[in-house]
Amino acid sequence: MTWVEAIVLGIVQGLTEFLPISSSAHLRITSAIFFGRDAGASFTAVTQLGTEAAVLIYFAKDIWRILRTWVLGLVDHSVRASLDYRMGWYVIVGSIPIGVFGFLFKDQIQTVARNLWLVSATLIGFAFVLAFAEYWGRQTRTLENFRMRDGVVMGFAQAMALIPGVSRSGGTLTAGLLLNLTRETAARYSFLLAIPAVVMSGVFSLGDVFKPAAPGTAAPSGAQMVVATLIAFVIGYAAIAWLLRYVAHHTLYLFVLYRVALGALVLSLLLTGTITAT
Template identity: 50%
Template sequence: MSWFESFVLGLVQGLTEFLPISSSAHLRLTAAFAGWEDPGAAFTAVTQIGTEAAVLIYFRKDIGRILAAWWKSLFDKQARQDHDAQMGWLVIVGSVPIGVLGLAFKDQIEGPFRDLRLIATTLIVLGIILGIADRLAARDDKGGRHRARRERKSLEQLNIKDGLLFGCAQALALIPGVSRSGATISGGLFMGYRREAAARYSFLLAIPAVLASGLFELKDIGEGHVSAGPTAFATVLAFVVAYAIISWFMKWISTRSFMPFVIYRIALGILIFVLVATGALSPHAGEAAG
């Protein structure tokens, strides 16, 4: 991997990680469109350490408060009633599905799941699901002629069942094209949570899974065409860009719809199918031989 490739891929990672459009799909597609070798699942996982560092800094007050309350709850039964302590436990519970499935399907994630036809399918399907969830949320927010405005749930109302369902939604992001934020936010909207609440929990829930995955995949950096130096550079760049994106995205979802992302996902998925069908792009473009 050249330094220029690492610059472009690091930029793409930072721009797309927290938007509901799938960073892993965009890394795969960027390499395929540019005629580069697929950076692979290990590169994706390691550069996500940079984007999660942005989450740690942006939500540092929330995270610090949750960690302190969670630690106290280990020794004080009374402290377990605190919402922040419960959030700590709920993040742990919600991280179980992606951890188990990630290990169980590691070979598929690094191989067959990177087929561009599968990525196109997941882009379109999750795009439609996100669109439906967004419309439901908008309907609840506005009410209607024959129905009252429905009050959506905040994170204070999050329970073990919902936390586990959030985790199951996040696990779908093991397939490139699904999008971690897109899946978890959609799940949250279907469960009746506010947009901001679903997005905030999505970001917090990703921390253990992404950091664990990135650290686990570190051992594979340096094998093949992906070397340590360019990967580190891409990770730092992803951190800088991702921090700006989080700030923008949290403001966006408080007043705007997800429909622009829905339209983009569906259009990109259709474009991929057209390019593959016409022979302009191989579904295995960039994959290492053997």
């Protein structure tokens, strides 16, 4: 991997991780169009540690309060009715699906799921699902109304993002809207839900990211990996604040249009032979 490639991909990861447009798809597409190869699923997983560090810092007070209350609630029944205690369980249970599916389909995620025909079709297909959720969802429920069912449904929606093009935030936002949660409520839970899955995925991928590259892939050096992750952290931190403000006052149709346009662009490049699918 070149330094330009590492820096560009770090920027792309930071810009797209929290938007419902699929950061993994963007890394895959950017690599194919500008560098003629694939940085690989492990590179994506490790750079996500940078954006997830941004979540940990941005929501540090909320995370500490939830964690402290959850631990206390294990021995003190009086706090078990609190939202923070319940939220701790919602995040734990909601994280199970992506852990199970990620383990069962690890090989497919790193290979066939990164085919650009599939990525482009998924970008377009799930754009319409997101549009339907935005149109249909009543957005009457806030975080105080959040229940275990919501956590489980959004957990399965997050697991769908193992396929590049779905988008982890896009999947969870879509599920949240279909459950009649407000956009801001769905976004906040989405940020919390991502922490266990992304951190574990990134840690387990550390060894793979430095393995000799297979044909059509690029392996970064340790220094390049660190720089790309730091860039993703800085840009990702700013993206969190922007997204929370945006969803509080705007619909998600802008992202729907963007997903369709990007998917159509990739399809046209594939059809003309400008880029290859694998």
